[in-house]
Amino acid sequence: xxxFRTVALAAFCLAxxxxxxxxxxxxxxxxxxxxxxxxADATASIDGMLVLxxxxxxxxxxxxxxxxxxxxxxxxxxxxxxxxxxxxxxGVTFHDGTTFDATDVKFSFDRAMxxxxxxxxxxxxxxxxxxxxxxPDAIRITLKQMDGFFLFNLAQGDxxxxxxxxxxxxxxKPTGTGPxxxxxxxxxxxxVLTKNPAWRDAATVSIDRVEFRFISEPAxxxxxMLSEEIDAFPGFPAPxxxxxxxxxxxxxxxxxxxxxxxxxxxNNSAEHLKDIRVRxxxxxxxxxxxxxxxxxxxxxxxxxxxxPPHHVSYVDLTGVYPHDxxxxxxxxxxxxxxxxxxxxxxxxxxxxxxxAEIIQGQLADAGITVxxxxxxxxxxxxxxxxxKSYDLxxxxxxxxxxxxxxxxxPDYFYGYDNPEFTKLWDAIKFEAxxxxxxxxxxxxxxxxxxxxxxxxxxxxxxLGVYRKGVTGFWDSSPxxxxxxxxxxxxx
Amino acid sequence: MTLLxxxxxxxxxxxxxxxxxxVFFVMNVLPGDPAMVILGIDSTDDARAxxxxxxxxxxxxxxxxxxxxxxxxxxxxxxxxxxxVPVAGLIAERLPMTLALAGLATGLTVVxxxxxxxxxxxxxxxxxxxxxxxxxxxxxxxxxFWLSMLLVILFAVTLRWLPPGGFxxxxxxxxxxxxxxLPATALALVQSAVLARVTRSAMLEVMRxxxxxxxxxxxxSPARVMWRHALPNALVPIVxxxxxxxxxxxxxxxxxxxVFYLPGLGRLVFQAISNRDLITVQAMVTLFAAIVVTANxxxxxxxxxxxxxxxxxx
Numbered sequence: 129x130x131x132f133r134t135v136a137l138a139a140f141c142l143a144x145x146x147x148x149x150x151x152x153x154x155x156x157x158x159x160x161x162x163x164x165x166x167x168a169d170a171t172a173s174i175d176g177m178l179v180l181x182x183x184x185x186x187x188x189x190x191x192x193x194x195x196x197x198x199x200x201x202x203x204x205x206x207x208x209x210x211x212x213x214x215x216x217x218x219g220v221t222f223h224d225g226t227t228f229d230a231t232d233v234k235f236s237f238d239r240a241m242x243x244x245x246x247x248x249x250x251x252x253x254x255x256x257x258x259x260x261x262x263x264p265d266a267i268r269i270t271l272k273q274m275d276g277f278f279l280f281n282l283a284q285g286d287x288x289x290x291x292x293x294x295x296x297x298x299x300x301k302p303t304g305t306g307p308x309x310x311x312x313x314x315x316x317x318x319x320v321l322t323k324n325p326a327w328r329d330a331a332t333v334s335i336d337r338v339e340f341r342f343i344s345e346p347a348x349x350x351x352x353m354l355s356e357e358i359d360a361f362p363g364f365p366a367p368x369x370x371x372x373x374x375x376x377x378x379x380x381x382x383x384x385x386x387x388x389x390x391x392x393x394x395n396n397s398a399e400h401l402k403d404i405r406v407r408x409x410x411x412x413x414x415x416x417x418x419x420x421x422x423x424x425x426x427x428x429x430x431x432x433x434x435x436p437p438h439h440v441s442y443v444d445l446t447g448v449y450p451h452d453x454x455x456x457x458x459x460x461x462x463x464x465x466x467x468x469x470x471x472x473x474x475x476x477x478x479x480x481x482x483x484a485e486i487i488q489g490q491l492a493d494a495g496i497t498v499x500x501x502x503x504x505x506x507x508x509x510x511x512x513x514x515x516k517s518y519d520l521x522x523x524x525x526x527x528x529x530x531x532x533x534x535x536x537x538p539d540y541f542y543g544y545d546n547p548e549f550t551k552l553w554d555a556i557k558f559e560a561x562x563x564x565x566x567x568x569x570x571x572x573x574x575x576x577x578x579x580x581x582x583x584x585x586x587x588x589x590x591l592g593v594y595r596k597g598v599t600g601f602w603d604s605s606p607x608x609x610x611x612x613x614x615x616x617x618x619x
Numbered sequence: 620m621t622l623l624x625x626x627x628x629x630x631x632x633x634x635x636x637x638x639x640x641x642v643f644f645v646m647n648v649l650p651g652d653p654a655m656v657i658l659g660i661d662s663t664d665d666a667r668a669x670x671x672x673x674x675x676x677x678x679x680x681x682x683x684x685x686x687x688x689x690x691x692x693x694x695x696x697x698x699x700x701x702x703x704v705p706v707a708g709l710i711a712e713r714l715p716m717t718l719a720l721a722g723l724a725t726g727l728t729v730v731x732x733x734x735x736x737x738x739x740x741x742x743x744x745x746x747x748x749x750x751x752x753x754x755x756x757x758x759x760x761x762x763x764f765w766l767s768m769l770l771v772i773l774f775a776v777t778l779r780w781l782p783p784g785g786f787x788x789x790x791x792x793x794x795x796x797x798x799x800x801l802p803a804t805a806l807a808l809v810q811s812a813v814l815a816r817v818t819r820s821a822m823l824e825v826m827r828x829x830x831x832x833x834x835x836x837x838x839x840s841p842a843r844v845m846w847r848h849a850l851p852n853a854l855v856p857i858v859x860x861x862x863x864x865x866x867x868x869x870x871x872x873x874x875x876x877x878v879f880y881l882p883g884l885g886r887l888v889f890q891a892i893s894n895r896d897l898i899t900v901q902a903m904v905t906l907f908a909a910i911v912v913t914a915n916x917x918x919x920x921x922x923x924x925x926x927x928x929x930x931x932x933x
Binding site for chain 2: 169243
């Protein structure tokens, strides 16, 4: 690895003016992935480190969530919304020197769609009928049905464009076309990237070397920032420490938003929770402000439905179920439920474990006994997500446009079955007119709130701590990745 | 002697077999599907099925266990489900750091404990004894995690003498050693608290013996009496505790490596369990068991060396 690093460095030194000092940016990451291939592993930190940095996608998403060109420099869509013609950048090469063209796009998508594909978001390709190479710099994708999210979905890490020559090794040696090339991975410690001088906009990239350092322990993350070992911690894990960083002139603290809606998930097929009055009672028993203060140190925005507040189609429904213990008790009595006991299974995330005890206390005030069971992630996935063996849980849904979860039918872990919502969601997917679509999205938010499918708590914040002089990080994240091409560091 | 070693070796193999079987079956009944953990909650059923097929998870548990065992005997510990690289390589790249950390911590523990324990025994009932006892009481009560954070705040954040964590690799041995000082100290302070107590009481016991009085009567200096005559006779309980502490050290590194974000085995086993990476957990637990059993074996051999009476009895 060292030899490789030296070669990469030497290559860079030859390309750059010799007088320039190398700028290294060191970024703290809480979660270390076990693979570096976003097309075969759902771990969010793979996207966080590599997508739009090492790997590129056909389209890209910017901070406000707009779809922009990526490896496709432009595209046209047929009037029926079924045929997409993409014009690709030419002269692009992968980091191993092989050329990129339309056959790589076809290879990547065929691979993701294949029967034995292990792509974590295979549903992205479900609407595709065919992928055709028209010319080396032109590709045509024909859909079976109209999909309003298609261009956005193509900008996700799952849809990274990979090469047939290197795809099988991407788990340990990622090869893409982006502004940074992979230079090494010391498992348990760091991933290193170096600037790719051959990238089409390389002149605008000011960082020469990026080191992602893996620090899972919140207290250790704070110590690493305070001792200036790390330049940036874009997903800072210790909200309780932010006051200290805000008071320290060496740092900037940024509180932004993510796509993660944190909910008190209710199993709508479980004994008491089948009854909408019980779910509404729970919604009234919850005091969001107290949860946000206690669990997130006040650093989060409350939500009243399953939709991010920063989205243009957001409608504020936080007032639908105001905190009202008497009303909660009345609703329970109306439902004929006395002193119910519910099992709250909590996954091992700080926002969840911290919220759990507060919620337990709040529900106790309304006469609901909650038994808390802290479980580990693998257990949660199997017991709660797959087998629906739970009454309540606390979980953040971090994917963009995931309101469609409520259309996933009774087998999904919500246990929620509402054909009316499914019809509404289909209408949203097929609606091309932005004004009509906006109205439909608002209807959908109102519907899940009216049905009190879950207790809607808060939007997961993006807490960033940066050394002064580090600029260009996104305040909020509409997707899982963080492009570094525009990040700069001055000492 | 040969008989002892042979008996020990057979015990060693049986222990490892029992542990590997227990881990394998426990990990299999534990809820959690590696394919689900890897592909996440938006994955489709057929993608997870394809991955399970790739990983060979569809074969019956018993069959997979014997297959693993057969390969392990030949030195092939399989390929990690989540890392997709051979487990032996994963362990090999992390073992040196953890061994160095454990070695350094053990060295510090022994030196600190012997010095403090002997000092307390020779100053029995006086202020020095009380101070050592107070230190040891504190050391036993304080969690290593918390102590680590205090050390980091003082030596890394405030004084800036040492790095707060991370490991630069072995290319620069000085930097590597600097990175290990705080974690090894955090482990050693807690461990030596226990060992210092044992040393003190073992020494007090020995110092009551008549041969110590005789040695003193021959005109030897108190220091010589202590280090040449008293301490060697007090070593049996001390060595027993050191042997037991090796097991604590192995589990201690899991916590310490997380606090100091060190790329060692402790962090790997933590990650492997979360990822349901059975094949990696299996190899690592077996390795930890081997380390502990080997440590106990070395302790047994040490008894023979310390106490000539045991040798003649063999």
